[in-house]
Structure formats: C-alpha cells, structure tokens
Amino acid sequence: MEIIISKSPEELGRRAAEKGSRLIREAIKLRGEANIILATGASQFQMLSVLIKEKIDWSVVTAFHLDEYIGLPESHPASFRKYLKERFADQVSLRKFNYVNGEADPNQECNRLGNLIRKHPIDVAFIGVGENSHLAFNDPPADFETEEPYIIVKLDDNCKRQQMGEGWFPTLESVPEKAISMSIKQIMKSKAIICSVPDLRKADAIRKAVKGSVTPEVPASVLHNHKAAWLYLDEDSASLLI
Numbered sequence: 329m330e331i332i333i334s335k336s337p338e339e340l341g342r343r344a345a346e347k348g349s350r351l352i353r354e355a356i357k358l359r360g361e362a363n364i365i366l367a368t369g370a371s372q373f374q375m376l377s378v379l380i381k382e383k384i385d386w387s388v389v390t391a392f393h394l395d396e397y398i399g400l401p402e403s404h405p406a407s408f409r410k411y412l413k414e415r416f417a418d419q420v421s422l423r424k425f426n427y428v429n430g431e432a433d434p435n436q437e438c439n440r441l442g443n444l445i446r447k448h449p450i451d452v453a454f455i456g457v458g459e460n461s462h463l464a465f466n467d468p469p470a471d472f473e474t475e476e477p478y479i480i481v482k483l484d485d486n487c488k489r490q491q492m493g494e495g496w497f498p499t500l501e502s503v504p505e506k507a508i509s510m511s512i513k514q515i516m517k518s519k520a521i522i523c524s525v526p527d528l529r530k531a532d533a534i535r536k537a538v539k540g541s542v543t544p545e546v547p548a549s550v551l552h553n554h555k556a557a558w559l560y561l562d563e564d565s566a567s568l569l570i
Contacts, residue, residue, distance in 0.1 A: 329557045331538065333566045337526035341374025344560040348375075348452050348522040349382035352389065355451035355519075361388040361423070363448040365510070365518060366416060367464070368394070368408040370494050371456035375524045375560075376415050379454075386420040390448055392441070394455065394464040394515075396428035397504040398480070406496035428508050434480050437508055442477040445514065453518035457525045457548045460486035461533040465509035470547035477514040482506050493529075512550055521557040523548075528564035535568035 334340040348364075355362035366376075393412060402409045409427045417425045426444055429437055460467055467484040483491075488503040497503045515521070525534060537548035538559070551557045561569075 329538075329551045329554060329559055331559045331561065331566075331569075333561050333563065335563055337374050337562050340524060340526050340560045340562045341376075342378050344375045344454075344522050344524045344558070345378035345382060347558060347560075348454055348520075349379060349384055351452045351520045351522075352384055356385060356388055361390070362451045363390045363392070365392045365394060365450055365453035365455065365515070366412060367455045368411045369456055369458075371524055371526055371530070372454070373415075374526070375454065375522075380416060380419040384420075386422050388423055390423050391417070391425045392445055392448070392450070392510075393426060393428045395507050395509040396430040398430050398434050398506045398508060400430050400504055402431075406491065428478070430508060434506075434508055438476065438478040438480065441508075445477045445510075450518040451520065453515055453521045455515065455521060455523050457523060457530060457533055457537065458487060459490045459529055459533055460484065461537055461546045461548045462487060463512060463515055463547045463550070465507040466512050466547050468547055469544040470512050470550075472512050472544050472550065474511050475513060476511055478508055479511050480506060481509045490529075512547065516550060516554055518554075519556060521551065521554055522560070523551065523557065524560045525565050526562040528567065530565045531568045534559075534561060534565050538569055 352362045396408045465481050536546045542549045
C-alpha cells in the first residue's frame with residue numbers, strides 16, 4: 329500500500345482521480361474495456377468531480393456500486409444510487425452501471441450482483457474508509473473470509489453516527505439497520521485500489537489502519553495485503569501518522 333499525502337481535499341481528489349483514470353485507460357488499451365467500482369460518501373466528492381472530466385472512453389466502462397441501505401428508496405437524500413447517478417452516471421456515458429437495489433429482496437440482490445461481478449473482473453476500485461475504519465459497509469469486526477461478492481450486513485452505531493454526522497440522516501434512529509455491501513474479499517480482488525480519505529475525523533481510523541496489524545477489528549488494515557493499493561490522504565487525515 330502506497331500512501332500519498334496532499335495539502336488539501338481538493339488536491340487529494342485530483343491526484344486520486346488522475347491516478348485512477350490512468351489505470352482505467354491502461355485497462356482499455358490492454359483489453360478494449362474496463363470494469364470499475366465506485367464508492368459514495370463525503371470523502372468521494374472531490375475525486376468524482378475530477379474523474380468525470382478525465383479523458384476516458386466511458387462507453388466501454390462497466391461500473392459496480394459498493395453498497396446500499398436496505399429498504400431505503402432511491403428518492404431519499406441518503407440513497408447511494410441517487411448519489412452516484414447525480415454525481416457520476418448522469419455526467420458520463422457509461423456502458424453499464426450495476427447499482428445495488430436496496431429495495432429488492434436482499435438475498436436475491438446479493439445473488440444477482442454476485443453473478444454479475446464474477447463475470448467482470450475489476451480493474452480499478454475507488455473506495456473510502458469510514459470513521460470506524462470500515463471498507464464499504466464492512467464494519468468491525470469485518471468478515472475477511474466470506475467468498476460471497478455481496479453480503480447483508482448490520483450497521484454498527486459508529487457507522488450510523490458517521491452517516492448522521494455527514495448530514496444524510498436527521499437522527500441516529502432514522503439510519504437503516506442493515507445494508508447490502510460488497511465483501512472484503514471481493515474488494516481485494518480488484519487489480520488496483522484507489523482509496524481517498526480526507527478529513528480530520530478519519531485520522532484515528534487511518535492511524536489504526538496504517539500503523540497497526542491487519543485485523544478484522546480494523547477493516548481498512550487489509551489494504552496492506554494488496555499489491556496495488558494507493559491511499560490518498562490530506563494533512564488532516566494523515567495528522568496522526570506523523
């Protein structure tokens with residue numbers, strides 16, 4: 329895992345998007361197409377705003393969605409489908425975006441997406457890290473062993489507090505209890521991982537992930553085991569590493 333520290337969230341987002349776009353173009357040059365994963369949340373704002381402007385033939389790119397709340401309608405302000413459509417999919421001409429439908433039967437949706445992603449090996453995963461060090465909605469202790477690409481997870485209170493703190497929900501009680509999430513092993517199967525993590529409130533999670541051992545109690549620590557992972561930080565999120 330390579331760590332890149334920028335002076336601001338804007339610089340972080342630009343550098344992460346530029347690196348990711350180069351990897352996408354390399355995949356297209358090699359195979360004529362590319363498969364990517366996109367995350368949501370406040371940490372991805374700057375990166376996505378740059379990525380959509382990059383010179384990429386999006387018509388040969390297939391995208392997959394990391395996670396979604398179970399039972400939340402797409403019209404809800406916190407819907408990740410809504411987020412990705414507004415900030416990414418509506419801005420480029422993708423071949424296909426495979427969304428997680430949180431309103432479908434959860435088990436059937438996990439199976440549907442699992443079958444799809446098995447046919448589309450991921451070239452680049454754009455992800456973030458939660459305040460509790462989660463990857464996607466794999467809260468600690470995360471399941472490092474399941475081979476299922478998508479799983480049903482229960483959100484812990486720290487995760488719920490983050491979602492409320494970012495303004496997606498008015499109260500802790502209004503945050504859904506469960507979500508569909510891409511599993512840790514499926515994320516780690518990506519050929520390259522671009523992880524964007526700005527903000528002081530992520531500093532402790534980053535410290536644990538970077539300086540500690542690889543453990544399900546710190547899900548993001550698993551990035552140490554990936555051969556092509558780049559962790560993009562700003563001065564705030566990196567502040568406890570110095």
